[in-house]
Amino acid sequence: MSKAIKYYYDFLSQPSRALWIAMKLGKTPFEDCPVALRKQEQLTDEYRSINRFQKVPAIVDGKFQLGESVSIVRYLADKGVFSEQLYPKTLEERARVDEFLEWQHFNVRLVCSLFFRQVWLLPAKGLAPAPKPESVKKLIKDVESNLGLLERLWLEKDFLVGDKLTVADIFGSSEINQMKLCQYNVNEKQFPKVAKWMERVRDATNPYYDEAHSFVYKTSQQAVKAKN
Amino acid sequence: MSKAIKYYYDFLSQPSRALWIAMKLGKTPFEDCPVALRKQEQLTDEYRSINRFQKVPAIVDGKFQLGESVSIVRYLADKGVFSEQLYPKTLEERARVDEFLEWQHFNVRLVCSLFFRQVWLLPAKGLAPAPKPESVKKLIKDVESNLGLLERLWLEKDFLVGDKLTVADIFGSSEINQMKLCQYNVNEKQFPKVAKWMERVRDATNPYYDEAHSFVYKTSQQAVKAKN
CATH class of the missing domain: 1.20.1050.10 (Glutathione S-transferase Yfyf (Class Pi); Chain A, domain 2)
Known part of the structure; x- marks a missing residue:
């Protein structure tokens, strides 16, 4: 079985919350990876290697890393792990x-x-x-x-x-x-x-x-x- | 044969130009519908009925109207009329x-x-x-x-x-x-x-x-x- 997609987010970020809600509701499996913006964890070198923009949200799927919430929605949909009701196919x-x-x-x-x-x-x-x-x-x-x-x-x-x-x-x-x-x-x-x-x-x-x-x-x- | 997609644009608008170049290069068939921003044609009632945002670019495909350049790229790709090299499928x-x-x-x-x-x-x-x-x-x-x-x-x-x-x-x-x-x-x-x-x-x-x-x-x- 392939590993779950890692989701990096913080609830203080609007798109982070939106994507988290959509994934929970639509049953997209993911591994929780909180990034505390209040501690500036997004600015660490460690996080830079995860998302070069140093922003949340981001995902890591195996070796593939992706930022920008809207493009993450589309990637998950193209991969077939995002609710079709929430992001319709028609x-x-x-x-x-x-x-x-x-x-x-x-x-x-x-x-x-x-x-x-x-x-x-x-x-x-x-x-x-x-x-x-x-x-x-x-x-x-x-x-x-x-x-x-x-x-x-x-x-x-x-x-x-x-x-x-x-x-x-x-x-x-x-x-x-x-x-x-x-x-x-x-x-x-x-x-x-x-x-x-x-x-x-x-x-x-x-x-x-x-x-x-x-x-x-x-x-x-x-x-x-x-x-x- | 279905009618060509109507493309509303002006070369003074950055996304209008980008989409026009991509469609020409990728051989997407379309009908030219220039909208003169210098004459404020985007603010007329006629154009409002084409794009409620009153901005360019926009397309009309039969009865379907769509604004926002990036969403137009995706619509054309999903319809199979946008170059796969320019917007890859992988x-x-x-x-x-x-x-x-x-x-x-x-x-x-x-x-x-x-x-x-x-x-x-x-x-x-x-x-x-x-x-x-x-x-x-x-x-x-x-x-x-x-x-x-x-x-x-x-x-x-x-x-x-x-x-x-x-x-x-x-x-x-x-x-x-x-x-x-x-x-x-x-x-x-x-x-x-x-x-x-x-x-x-x-x-x-x-x-x-x-x-x-x-x-x-x-x-x-x-x-x-x-x-x-």
Whole structure:
């Protein structure tokens, strides 16, 4: 029997969580290889020999090493070990999932990560002061302009691509949910479809969704308590 | 016989050029549907009904519409009308091409487009003044830090993925070549592998490469002449 694929990840990374949830839900067998970003383990020489980009997630399959979450999804699918429901085989459905996975980079991911980085990550690490209110406003404006696109262009049905959950939903929602660390929750009145879709994705992927987001939930609640 | 796939594009768009070169070189049959960005044709209602993102490139295949260049490559490959040499079928080779296509978004593409936008596009359209020298310096620094990654992490062999040209090379090089409009050329001494690779990609893809870049070449030379 061939050895299991090694999965290198950290739950503080959005694509790491998304891929972990998708693999758990879709029963892709893998060996757990956590990389603690808080200890900068991704910057060690040892990890560089696993992923030259020094980022998570990454996989090692025998002698083959691969980075970039979206390309990992495709590799696993081509190898036949990724759920066909989550990454469909039908030509047009797969293309639509691919279209989202490409589109999200410069839309959802770019703005959500920037907001997360400036408002939570850098201040929490002591690498930058908390941004000024006007900068936070600008970051939120950019996030919301993209949530608006999601609402208008992607959510005609229950999920991003039709009536069923796919890996597109897991990737998109993982980016958005992380903003809870910045005390940002999607406003149900402003973005009703996005808010309902986020709940639907959580329901369809639990218990893995909550497990992968436990750090996000715990830390964002602690921040609320500390303020009160 | 089924109708040809309609290809909507403009040579001012990096991914439009890349996909056009790859389709021409790989003999993918398509119907030419230029969309003049300079006339803002991408913002018309007519074009919105073709690509809801109102961006180029896009394809229409019968009743199916698709945006996002990288997902178009995969759709065409899955349909069997994209060159297997340019987008290999072998599991590991395809994964490495995919890894580059994902990696380039937040590396090559993000910094090169920003530089192009701030230094050439917005001033040329009269939408913003030419940036100050210190801003240009910062933009170049970001570009060069990513060219350094390309030099170190990707160019062990003649092309990005082994010894043969793939669609990864065409996409990457199209982003970098566009900076000629900002009078930026890759410095051979600073980035010898990148500079040689750029020439190699041009040679391997001509006459299509030069045809797709004719606007870039012409306009950047005019700018040099105007300065003299």
